[in-house]
Every structure is written in C-alpha cells, then in structure tokens.
Amino acid sequence: MDCLPDDVFIKVLRCLPARSLAASRCVSKEWCTIIDTNRLLLPHALPHSVHGIFSNYLDHDMTHFFSRPSYSTGCGIDGCFKFLPIDAIGCNKVLDHCNGLILYHGEISEQYKLFVCNPATHRWVQLPPFTEYDSLCISAEYLVFDPAESLHYEVFLIPDLPEIPTKKKCHKGPLMGKDATMEWPPSVHTLWVFSSRTGRWEDKAFLHEGHATNMAGTSSEVLLDSPDMMSWGPRFIRAEYWNGALNVHFRGSFVIRLSILGAKYRVIKTPRFDGPGGYTSDVLGRSETGIYYAKRQNFQLRVWALDESHELTKWVVKYDVNLCPLTKLIEGLFSWHHAKINKMWILDESDDDDDEEEDQDSAEWNSDDDNINIIGDLSKNKEEEMSMWTFGSVDLLGFHPYKEVIYLIDLDEVVAYHLRSSKVQYLGCNRLNEYNRGMEKSFFYTPCFVDLIPEGAHQKSS
Numbered sequence: 001m002d003c004l005p006d007d008v009f010i011k012v013l014r015c016l017p018a019r020s021l022a023a024s025r026c027v028s029k030e031w032c033t034i035i036d037t038n039r040l041l042l043p044h045a046l047p048h049s050v051h052g053i054f055s056n057y058l059d060h061d062m063t064h065f066f067s068r069p070s071y072s073t074g075c076g077i078d079g080c081f082k083f084l085p086i087d088a089i090g091c092n093k094v095l096d097h098c099n100g101l102i103l104y105h106g107e108i109s110e111q112y113k114l115f116v117c118n119p120a121t122h123r124w125v126q127l128p129p130f131t132e133y134d135s136l137c138i139s140a141e142y143l144v145f146d147p148a149e150s151l152h153y154e155v156f157l158i159p160d161l162p163e164i165p166t167k168k169k170c171h172k173g174p175l176m177g178k179d180a181t182m183e184w185p186p187s188v189h190t191l192w193v194f195s196s197r198t199g200r201w202e203d204k205a206f207l208h209e210g211h212a213t214n215m216a217g218t219s220s221e222v223l224l225d226s227p228d229m230m231s232w233g234p235r236f237i238r239a240e241y242w243n244g245a246l247n248v249h250f251r252g253s254f255v256i257r258l259s260i261l262g263a264k265y266r267v268i269k270t271p272r273f274d275g276p277g278g279y280t281s282d283v284l285g286r287s288e289t290g291i292y293y294a295k296r297q298n299f300q301l302r303v304w305a306l307d308e309s310h311e312l313t314k315w316v317v318k319y320d321v322n323l324c325p326l327t328k329l330i331e332g333l334f335s336w337h338h339a340k341i342n343k344m345w346i347l348d349e350s351d352d353d354d355d356e357e358e359d360q361d362s363a364e365w366n367s368d369d370d371n372i373n374i375i376g377d378l379s380k381n382k383e384e385e386m387s388m389w390t391f392g393s394v395d396l397l398g399f400h401p402y403k404e405v406i407y408l409i410d411l412d413e414v415v416a417y418h419l420r421s422s423k424v425q426y427l428g429c430n431r432l433n434e435y436n437r438g439m440e441k442s443f444f445y446t447p448c449f450v451d452l453i454p455e456g457a458h459q460k461s462s
Contacts, residue, residue, distance in 0.1 A: 010034065042148060047447065049446065051445050053066040053444055055347075058438055064432065066346070076120065086107060092104070092105065094443055095140075095143075098143040100147070101116055103142070103143040113127075140239070146241065153195075156191055156246060156258070185208050188205050189256075190204070191204050191258075196452065206264055206265040239284075246260060254268060254269050255268045255270060270282070273295045280295065280296060280297050281395050287400065287404060290305060291305070292305055294406060299394075301323050318419070321419070323394050345414070393410065395409050395410070397439075401444060403418075404419040405419065414429070
C-alpha cells in the first residue's frame with residue numbers, strides 16, 4: 001500500500017466496511033492521519049437516513065418518537081430517553097435536533113433542566129444553569145452540531161421579539177413605546193450561547209449585514225408585514241443549520257440567518273404565495289442542496305430553495321404541487337384505518353401487540369428506499385380539483401435532510417412525498433391514544449454514532 005499514490009490509497013480505504021476501516025487506523029500513525037484527515041469514517045458514523053420523527057403535541061408534556069421499531073432498536077436508538085436522569089412525570093420535551101444530537105428539556109425534582117444528549121450512544125450532559133434565564137424573555141433554544149466540522153456543539157438562546165398584533169388584539173392599537181420604535185433589525189443582535197469548548201454561557205454579538213431586499217425599519221413596520229394567517233403558534237417555529245449558518249424561522253414572516261464563524265446575521269423575508277385565500281401552513285427545512293421553504297395555500301404546495309450563490313440571497317421556486325389527489329389518497333387510508341396496508345412506523349406509546357407483531361413481520365423499510373409502500377403517484381392526476389371544505393387538511397411536517405422529500409400529515413396519517421417523482425409513501429398513523437389536540441412541532445432524527453459527550457455528566461461552568 002505504501003507504493004500507491006495517496007488518491008488511489010484513499011479510494012481503496014473508502015471501499016472498506018466500517019469495522020475494517022476503524023481497525024486500519026491502528027496500522028500506523030500515517031494511516032490514522034489519512035483516515036481522519038479525509039473523514040473516511042464519517043459516512044459510517046453519520047448515516048444519511050431518517051430513523052424517526054420526534055413529535056411534540058399541543059398541551060402535552062411529553063415528546064413521542066414515531067419510527068420503525070425494529071429499524072431504530074436494531075441500532076440501539078432510545079427514542080424514549082430512558083437513559084436520562086429525569087422525573088417520569090413532568091414536562092419532558094425535545095427542544096431541538098441537529099445532526100444526531102438532541103437538545104432536551106427535562107424536569108428533575110420540579111426544576112427545569114437543559115440536556116444535550118445522543119439517543120444513539122445514550123450519552124448525555126446536563127448544561128449549567130443560565131442565571132438570567134428566568135428574568136429574560138427567551139423565545140426559543142437551538143442546537144448547532146456538525147460532526148463533519150467538529151464534534152463540539154453550541155446551544156443558542158434566542159431572545160423574544162415584540163408581539164405581532166392580531167385581529168383579536170387590534171382594539172389595543174399598534175405596537176407602542178419601545179416595542180414600536182426600536183430599530184429592527186438591530187445593528188448588533190446579542191444572543192446567549194453555550195459552547196462545549198468552554199463549558200459556559202457567554203454573550204455573543206452578531207453584526208447585521210443588510211441589503212435593500214432585506215427588512216429594515218422599526219419593529220412596528222417590520223413585524224406588521226407578517227401575514228395574518230401566521231400570527232398564531234410559537235414565535236420561532238424551526239431552525240436549520242447549514243453551511244456554517246443557523247437559519248431561524250420566525251412565524252412565516254422572515255428567516256434570521258446567523259453566520260456562526262463570521263458573527264454576522266441577516267434577515268431574509270420568506271417568499272409570498274399569491275394563491276387563493278384559505279387554510280395555510282409553512283415550514284422551513286434542510287434538504288439535499290440547502291435550505292428549503294415550503295408553503296401550503298389551500299391545496300397548492302410550493303417549495304422554494306434559498307439561493308446563496310450571490311451576495312444577495314434570494315428564494316427560487318423549485319416545485320409546485322397540487323395536493324388534491326394526495327388528500328383523497330389519505331382520506332382513503334383514514335376510511336380503511338390502514339387495515340390492509342403495512343404500518344411501517346408506529347408511535348412509541350403503542351400497546352397494541354397485534355400491530356407490533358404485524359409490523360415486525362412486514363418488509364424492512366427506511367426513508368431512503370423510494371419503492372416501498374407506494375400508495376400513489378400524483379404525477380398521473382395533477383389536474384384534479386377539490387373543494388377547500390374537504391374533510392382533510394394536509395399539514396407540512398418537514399423535509400428529508402438528504403433527499404428531495406417532504407413529509408406531510410393529514411388526519412394523523414403521515415406520508416413521504418417525493419418531490420421529483422411525485423410518488424407517495426405511507427409511513428403510519430402518528431396519533432396519540434385518547435388525544436386529538438394535534439401536533440405542535442416535529443424533528444426529523446438522523447442518528448450520529450460519534451460525539452464528545454461524556455457518559456452522563458453535569459457540565460460545570462468554568
């Protein structure tokens with residue numbers, strides 16, 4: 001092997017299975033350096049597949065894991081977080097997910113605790129208390145982790161923004177006082193960040209980089225630009241880390257893009273959808289080539305990609321989808337209650353032994369197999385129309401982070417829609433027993449089998 005050119009040697013190493021590749025690191029320091037420098041083990045440690053969906057529900061104190069049981073348990077993944085030292089009863093929820101690590105809210109003796117943990121390795125760390133947490137208005141917490149760059153992670157606390165007046169609040173008048181006249185976006189946006197490198201919370205200032213196409217003005221002018229339909233629900237809906245930046249979605253109105261290394265940020269308006277009025281929902285996500293944004297207006301779905309190839313970022317339309325045929329397909333599933341169709345994924349609270357036995361006997365499946373459990377092909381009936389008052393209402397769950405796939409839910413039935421081929425795959429029913437309030441948030445879990453988290457520890461501030 002020593003006589004081979006480096007590029008040929010690397011190609012040979014790439015052909016080895018994970019166990020043999022790991023053993024090759026022990027041959028010599030030179031081999032170890034080549035394997036680590038070229039990150040040859042990374043694809044084995046960070047498989048590009050969705051192993052399940054963590055779901056938070058409205059007025060429900062626990063996150064549930066929607067997955068293929070044998071697929072996840074075979075990898076040792078604990079989607080119920082039984083390895084965490086938290087109270088069995090309490091508000092225990094997933095706050096964020098990033099490349100296999102989980103930011104988790106858990107209760108210990110009725111006290112709020114933050115954890116960073118890995119369901120694949122069962123390792124966890126309790127973060128030190130953030131002393132100003134109770135006195136400040138924290139709207140959301142997000143996790144940044146990319147093992148392709150580093151095994152260290154960061155946790156970001158996003159401060160709240162002034163409320164957006166809704167129709168119910170319009171009698172109180174517009175934003176008043178400091179909320180109305182404060183500069184937005186501010187020239188300097190200060191966030192609170194925990195770093196695993198330092199082991200402590202620190203203030204981090206981000207400088208605004210603005211352009212004519214971005215938002216500018218007072219908070220009253222900017223926030224009132226938000227569509228009425230999106231003025232309900234969590235203030236910050238979702239965040240996605242991509243290419244060194246954390247993209248935080250604010251209620252259908254704009255995206256705050258935080259450049260981590262450059263300590264700069266910009267505010268990007270989400271695109272408008274000039275379709276007929278009615279039911280609407282939207283979602284920000286990461287897909288095969290970068291940051292995606294999808295919006296559903298009645299039965300029309302549009303997907304945009306964020307183009308960052310030029311100085312001025314812009315949204316580019318990627319897909320337009322008529323959801324009417326899909327809604328009819330899902331209503332059909334609901335009417336049979338999927339009695340004759342494989343239930344590929346189930347919710348972790350299921351106690352139905354018959355369902356579990358049926359699931360174990362059905363064909364193995366994961367979200368990367370495009371030809372299993374196809375229930376329809378929307379490319380064959382794109383022109384079908386439907387009344388907006390139909391029984392179903394499709395909601396957007398999110399994107400597959402490594403493929404052109406968007407996950408949709410209607411009547412608690414979850415499907416994967418392949419944007420390129422228009423094929424629809426049925427996953428299963430994501431319905432809690434004796435609960436019908438609906439889903440609040442979802443996180444698409446992609447496991448990571450490497451991290452620097454200790455075997456259960458309390459992270460002390462240094």
